[in-house]
Amino acid sequence: MTVITSVAARQVLDSKARPMVEVELTTASGATGRAAAPTGSSVGMYEAKILRDGDAARYGGMSVYSAVRNVTDTIASAIVGRPFESQADFDAALLTLDGSADKGVLGGNAIYPTSVAFLRAQAAETGRPVYQHIARGDLSTLPVPCFNVMNGGHNEVLQAFNEFLIVPHGAESVEHAVEIGVSVFQRLPAVIERRTKKVAAVGGSYGFVAPYSDPAAVLSLISEAVDAAGYTEEVAFALDCASSEMFDATTDTYELDGHRVDSEQMVDHLRSLTEEFDLLFIEDPLDENDWAGFSLAVRELSRTLVFGDDLIVTNKQRLQRAISERAVDGFVLKPNQVGTVTESLETFDLAEEAGLLALPSGRSGGVIDDIVMDLSLGLQVPFQKNGAPRTGERIEKLNFLIRAERELGNATLSDVARIARY
Known part of the structure; x- marks a missing residue:
């Protein structure tokens, strides 16, 4: 079981200097996992929805403070202190919390970095690199x-x-x-x-x-x-x-x-x-x-x-x-x-x-x-x-x-x- 003890989120920049959400999780064992949500220049219409603030005065409407708050408020309150058996268990909780087909309630850019941060935190608890943590067999x-x-x-x-x-x-x-x-x-x-x-x-x-x-x-x-x-x-x-x-x-x-x-x-x-x-x-x-x-x-x-x-x-x-x-x-x-x-x-x-x-x-x-x-x-x-x-x-x-x-x-x-x- 992995228990999340703290959740932090912030707005950072991607490689094109556009705002994105970064999430950091800490577990009861002291392990941490951090991840951010990249976005493509070509974004398919069927991708998980990216929430941006739309405030023209801040990064031309591209800021993601609302998605950050969705992590620190809504997601954090649902996952802190709750034991999770696996990645699938954790991600199911995120999907239930959002409840939409396109992740448009919390935002794919809030859900995704949280999911990856958990993967990295679990890998850190095992003391293995992430690629070994997810491997299905020999890495040949x-x-x-x-x-x-x-x-x-x-x-x-x-x-x-x-x-x-x-x-x-x-x-x-x-x-x-x-x-x-x-x-x-x-x-x-x-x-x-x-x-x-x-x-x-x-x-x-x-x-x-x-x-x-x-x-x-x-x-x-x-x-x-x-x-x-x-x-x-x-x-x-x-x-x-x-x-x-x-x-x-x-x-x-x-x-x-x-x-x-x-x-x-x-x-x-x-x-x-x-x-x-x-x-x-x-x-x-x-x-x-x-x-x-x-x-x-x-x-x-x-x-x-x-x-x-x-x-x-x-x-x-x-x-x-x-x-x-x-x-x-x-x-x-x-x-x-x-x-x-x-x-x-x-x-x-x-x-x-x-x-x-x-x-x-x-x-x-x-x-x-x-x-x-x-x-x-x-x-x-x-x-x-x-x-x-x-x-x-x-x-x-x-x-x-x-x-x-x-x-x-x-x-x-x-x-x-x-x-x-x-």
Whole structure:
């Protein structure tokens, strides 16, 4: 049993200097757990609700003092002094306290950091790292980090797709994989500037701004940087289309290379990309409500894996529908999307039972000590999204893996080749 003796919450800042809620719990044994609630730039309509104050005079309406009070007043009064047997027991109490389908009463940004803080406090009571606390067996492999190196999407109208990634599948170790990712990233500015005669700009997710509207041209540019760095045989590619951001519901069309296209045309274009480039996965190729389009993508894109992010939002019920409709090969695991650790693990378990993959990922408004790293290692996933190797919260994800490689000793880098379809 774990008994919470004190609860503290405060407003802090995420990696984009936006307010977020941080929660700290202390148990009767003296153990503590602390966690914060990151938020993405692309937020699916089915994610747990983020409560913001809406006071234009404070952070332009983005402050979260009301959510902080929900932790210190409502949540604290319900959990302090009460014994909890497990994470599931604790999270059930939070869900009952909120009582809404979207966590809109207390706020997903109040519930989520409280849930993760409890996970860390329980792990501290056992004296083990969180990834060992949640592990279901031997920790024999380490996930391959995937690097977001070029950006379009949200802030750049030239390129519709949100992220272009490299995957160092041929690396011999985590350290080698990190070196490959950083080396290619550092080669990119020279390639961009030589091709475009313009300075390489920083994109919204801290990769470089994609200088072309044609996705094939962007992938070709990245491929040149890979070749220049000497890693041609060790690197594959991946895409996060974030297509909900570029979808027009009135015409049922998507932005693509300066044109509007329907679902079939989008899938056809993506198929041509998979035939030209080795793409390990494509994330969110269609809109979050385009179930038929996702099913079409799974049928047609035989040389890559189709992942749902905004489509699934780490929600067990939505994943169950995707399984029934054969709409994904896997899902992007972002625990704050659904709001509690238990719900995230239930979605993961459902995916595993169905033979689907989970792709853990941080959020663009991330935190230094993101729990997705512990989930990636503890759940033994084959690869994960680490972001661009530029800012602190992204670099720390890489350092986490480097440290874990040394701590575990005999664990080896996951063999991505066994699941790749190219």
